[in-house]
Amino acid sequence: MATALILSDGKPGHENQSKALAEGLGFSFQIQSCVYPNKLKKTFSYLCDRVGITPDLTGILPEVSQRIEAEPPTVVIGAGSNTFYSLKLIRRKFNIPCIAILTPSGYSLDGFDVILAPAFDNPPLRDNVIVIPTNLTPARPDFYREQTQAFLERYTPQKKRAVGVIIGGKNPIADVTAPWLQQQLTQLFDATPDCEHWVTTSRRTSPEADAIIDSFPFDYKLIFSRERFNPIPAFVTQCDYLFVTAESTGMLSEAVAVGSANVEVLDNLSVTTGKFARFVQQLCEEHYAHRFDGTLGSACRKVDLVPILGRVQAVLAQASL
Secondary structure (H helix, E strand, O other): OOEEEEEEOOOHHHHHHHHHHHHHOOOEEEEEEOOOOOHHHHHHHHHHHHHOOOOOHHHHOHHHHHHHHHOOOOEEEEEOHHHHHHHHHHHHHHOOOEEEEOOOOOOOOOOOOEEEEEHHHOOOOOOOEEEEOOOOOOOOHHHHHHHHHHHHHHOOOOOOOEEEEEOOOOEOOEOOOHHHHHHHHHHHHHHOOOOEEEEEOOOOOOHHHHHHHHOOOOOEEEOOOOOOOOOHHHHHHHOOEEEEEOOOHHHHHHHOOOOOOEEEEEOOEOOOOOHHHHHHHHHHHOOOOEEOOOOOOOOOOOOOOHHHHHHHHHHHHHHOO
């Protein structure tokens, strides 16, 4: 059976994209932590790559090397800067195909069999670069069926139509302030009077934002700081409209890839240039999403990742010859 070894930098968003790719390809997978013990070794990896030095993988990340020697996988997948150079070293030492998710900035793009680079990164055109319109999201229908059933065991909808609201939080280029959220939710409720209203938050959502959410009559509410459950798979399959804060690229990616909901972007970006802004702009221009302005758009087009997975499978098949 085809197997994938996922190199994980410990960031859920990166690890989940690697899992989604492995599952989409039909591979079973195992996860191996891949984090440099200090910044010096990570800096060393950039220098080695630039000058063409190939250090022994065992000396840099011994656990990764030992794992592969004991049980060689069909493919190795990694997302995030902590994994990129290890992928290249694995390819050189073990001749195992490797796939990088996200653009390996700072490293040469040579040495990867496939680089799945988001369009908002403006990746260069290379034979081994496959541009993807969004982040990778789970593609298995049974995953969404199981997660939706788990949600419906917790909550029984009372109306035919539902609106899902997914709230993120502060990062270097965006924020969810109390006044901004108050205004957005007021407009949202005014625009969708005949629907149920469901909301979920993230680990980045502030207590001040939580308090604003508590002041609105949501029919279903999950506050991340109080309860651990993921209702988002049910939101994307059950809701007529999905409202997602603009900095939540992973959640926006899932919203425009699964289900049939119209997607509304709650634009909380404080920086109007850069990859986050490009991502939202591209989604809106291609009618995957609508920037919420107090009125509802009609943006229910969904990203089809099947052709992308087919291209990856073709590369892996060629590499195994």
